[in-house]
Amino acid sequence: MMKNILAAAAVFLLLGVAVYASFFIAPTDVKQGLIYRILFLHVPSAWTGLTAFFISFLANLLYVWRRQPRWDWLGVSAAEVGLAFTTVVLVTGPIWAHPVWGIWWTWSPRLTSTFVLWLLYVAYVVLRTLIEEPDRRALLSALFGIFAFIDVPLVFGSIRWWRDQHPQPVVMGEPGAGLDPIMYKVLLFSWLAMLALMTLLIRQRYRLEAMRGDLETMQQELEVA
Amino acid sequence: MSLFPNALVLLGKELRTEFRSRELLTTTVVFILIVMFMFSITFQPTSDESRQIGPGLLWLAFLFAASLMLQHCFLREQHNDTLSALRLSVSDPFAILLAKLAANTLFLLLTELFLLPIFALMYNVSVVRVVHWLALAFFLGSLGISIVGTALSAISAQARMRELLLPVLMLPLLTPILIVSTEVTKALFDRAPYVRWQGIGFLAVFDVVFLTALWLFGEYLLEE
Amino acid sequence: MTPPAFSPVALRFENIDKRYGGLLALRGVSLTVAPGECAVFAGRNGSGKTTLLRIAARLVRPSRGSLSFSNSSCDDEKSPVRPGFVAHATMVYDELTAEENLLLFARLQTVSRPERRVEALLEEVGLSDRRASLVGTFSRGMRQRVAIARALLHEPAVLLLDEPATGLDPPGVAWLAEAIRRLRDSGRTILMSLHGESEISSLGTRAIRLDAGSVVADTRTGATFRSVLTFADA
Numbered sequence: 043m044m045k046n047i048l049a050a051a052a053v054f055l056l057l058g059v060a061v062y063a064s065f066f067i068a069p070t071d072v073k074q075g076l077i078y079r080i081l082f083l084h085v086p087s088a089w090t091g092l093t094a095f096f097i098s099f100l101a102n103l104l105y106v107w108r109r110q111p112r113w114d115w116l117g118v119s120a121a122e123v124g125l126a127f128t129t130v131v132l133v134t135g136p137i138w139a140h141p142v143w144g145i146w147w148t149w150s151p152r153l154t155s156t157f158v159l160w161l162l163y164v165a166y167v168v169l170r171t172l173i174e175e176p177d178r179r180a181l182l183s184a185l186f187g188i189f190a191f192i193d194v195p196l197v198f199g200s201i202r203w204w205r206d207q208h209p210q211p212v213v214m215g216e217p218g219a220g221l222d223p224i225m226y227k228v229l230l231f232s233w234l235a236m237l238a239l240m241t242l243l244i245r246q247r248y249r250l251e252a253m254r255g256d257l258e259t260m261q262q263e264l265e266v267a
Numbered sequence: 268m269s270l271f272p273n274a275l276v277l278l279g280k281e282l283r284t285e286f287r288s289r290e291l292l293t294t295t296v297v298f299i300l301i302v303m304f305m306f307s308i309t310f311q312p313t314s315d316e317s318r319q320i321g322p323g324l325l326w327l328a329f330l331f332a333a334s335l336m337l338q339h340c341f342l343r344e345q346h347n348d349t350l351s352a353l354r355l356s357v358s359d360p361f362a363i364l365l366a367k368l369a370a371n372t373l374f375l376l377l378t379e380l381f382l383l384p385i386f387a388l389m390y391n392v393s394v395v396r397v398v399h400w401l402a403l404a405f406f407l408g409s410l411g412i413s414i415v416g417t418a419l420s421a422i423s424a425q426a427r428m429r430e431l432l433l434p435v436l437m438l439p440l441l442t443p444i445l446i447v448s449t450e451v452t453k454a455l456f457d458r459a460p461y462v463r464w465q466g467i468g469f470l471a472v473f474d475v476v477f478l479t480a481l482w483l484f485g486e487y488l489l490e491e
Numbered sequence: 492m493t494p495p496a497f498s499p500v501a502l503r504f505e506n507i508d509k510r511y512g513g514l515l516a517l518r519g520v521s522l523t524v525a526p527g528e529c530a531v532f533a534g535r536n537g538s539g540k541t542t543l544l545r546i547a548a549r550l551v552r553p554s555r556g557s558l559s560f561s562n563s564s565c566d567d568e569k570s571p572v573r574p575g576f577v578a579h580a581t582m583v584y585d586e587l588t589a590e591e592n593l594l595l596f597a598r599l600q601t602v603s604r605p606e607r608r609v610e611a612l613l614e615e616v617g618l619s620d621r622r623a624s625l626v627g628t629f630s631r632g633m634r635q636r637v638a639i640a641r642a643l644l645h646e647p648a649v650l651l652l653d654e655p656a657t658g659l660d661p662p663g664v665a666w667l668a669e670a671i672r673r674l675r676d677s678g679r680t681i682l683m684s685l686h687g688e689s690e691i692s693s694l695g696t697r698a699i700r701l702d703a704g705s706v707v708a709d710t711r712t713g714a715t716f717r718s719v720l721t722f723a724d725a
Contacts, residue, residue: 185484186436
């Protein structure tokens with residue numbers, strides 16, 4: 043209990059420093075002004091989301107191989123946390139795009155890919171709600187998770203390829219490419235803070251899932267007895 | 268090594284059951300026909316507009332039709348628990364999936380073969396000159412749809428709300444196929460048709476990647 | 492019945508658990524079925540009979556424990572024992588004819604000279620004159636005959652029968668009892684689940700009772716045999 047509170051406190055401290063750095067240490071962008079600072083939330087969220095999906099993918103593989111419930115728990119926890127971070131990306135994107143591009147949403151390759159990524163993992167979560175029996179749910183959702191993650195580079199690749207033929211009017215540069223070195227450092231630090239938050243969230247979500255699994259077992263044992 | 272002989276025997280069974288009733292093929296063709304007709308009367312595209320939106324519409328229609336058609340490939344096996352009989356009989360369960368995906372690819376190609384001339388007439392697009400390239404693109408695209416669709420229909424058949432679940436699982440996974448097949452087809456429908464090699468290559472890569480994944484993980488899809 | 496193309500096989504369940512989520516369908520089942528034995532499993536619905544048979548067929552993998560077949564003459568690694576399985580469902584296609592069904596499974600199992608084998612089996616189960624009819628048009632009893640023929644295609648040394656008499660009329664049951672008797676006498680190891688006593692249960696050489704996933708009674712002697720079979724139903 044104490045350990046949890048300490049871990050949470052450490053994570054929030056890191057996040058606090060990251061927020062402070064994004065607002066007061068990183069210099070203001072000449073062209074975009076203040077709004078560009080949302081970058082320090084937007085970009086690290088995207089990276090963190092992908093990291094969480096990768097963890098989920100590894101857990102899915104391990105489940106198929108070892109068939110231990112804990113890999114199922116880790117798989118679903120990481121996928122849901124990844125989904126949360128990806129949602130942040132999809133929400134902060136338009137908030138930034140509206141003042142800068144003048145529109146809320148555009149089917150730019152990056153947004154489109156992120157949106158498809160988001161849909162893939164929403165489908166994963168939906169699938170899990172539709173299978174009752176825990177072992178079957180674990181196995182089938184793990185397999186879907188594996189297929190979904192394999193699909194990610196193909197989605198990004200196809201959309202990028204498609205974009206090459208239809209250039210969008212305004213496309214953000216490669217992240218970090220044209221950035222001021224201080225901005226770049228702040229960005230990396232924000233990512234670090236986000237990764238810490240991700241770890242904390244996955245850990246909590248995993249404990250919840252583990253308790254749920256134990257509860258299910260106890261309930262059914264009671265019914266038999 | 269009885270994988271391919273087994274798959275061949277099973278493919279024969281799939282084709283025999285389908286061609287005995289032809290229910291699946293007729294219904295799918297009618298479905299796509301209706302979708303194409305609806306689009307045509309809603310937007311009344313000119314010949315140039317059809318070249319732009321036609322390919323996308325065509326592939327969307329194929330994708331939706333496939334998501335309906337593929338429902339049945341494992342539900343059929345549940346009816347008398349024939350899937351268990353197949354699992355008991357084959358030495359490699361991948362043979363079951365291989366036969367199903369071959370049959371599904373074939374069924375999709377057959378509907379496409381039937382619909383392409385109708386599409387060309389309805390939308391004023393000339394396809395005669397590029398028909399061999401179209402065949403290649405349609406083959407690679409349909410193969411990709413079938414590989415992913417067969418795997419996912421094995422999943423959705425074991426869940427609730429399966430009719431709705433299959434498209435939910437399948438369509439996002441197949442966005443790459445939708446995008447690239449559409450672009451390749453668009454180039455072939457152009458007034459001065461050309462072949463998008465990059466796209467053809469991408470479709471081939473997609474097929475190989477997912478075929479490998481299915482080969483590695485397919486047997487678990489059929490577990491009880 | 493054709494002379495046995497197999498050597499007798501024993502089955503060994505070792506400490507098998509099968510968990511469906513939180514539900515333990517089987518708990519710690521350890522059992523050895525000797526070669527040529529005809530074991531009858533009794534127990535209420537949900538006692539784990541079907542699960543045990545499906546594990547023996549290797550359709551279901553146990554959550555814990557192991558299943559092994561011991562065959563004195565052949566190596567299990569090289570040519571694994573493939574039990575013949577008759578389940579609740581017929582496991583044949585309604586939209587194919589009896590002959591097509593059997594040919595399909597014979598070819599999948601790489602039975603040598605499939606046409607001949609199918610011909611002989613159709614004769615044996617008494618469906619020769621209906622071979623070209625779709626199984627979907629058959630009565631329940633005729634379907635069960637096709638199901639049994641399918642299980643026997645590859646002359647399995649082990650037979651697993653999950654309530655094989657379901658849906659059969661009295662002549663059908665008599666036919667089935669006769670068929671099982673011949674199979675038993677040919678030295679095959681048979682595991683079957685049954686409801687209560689019948690002509691078929693009297694063929695058993697051993698009665699095993701399951702309750703809530705555990706073996707609660709197991710006997711080979713005539714006196715207690717009947718009580719093990721009928722214990723909860725009485």
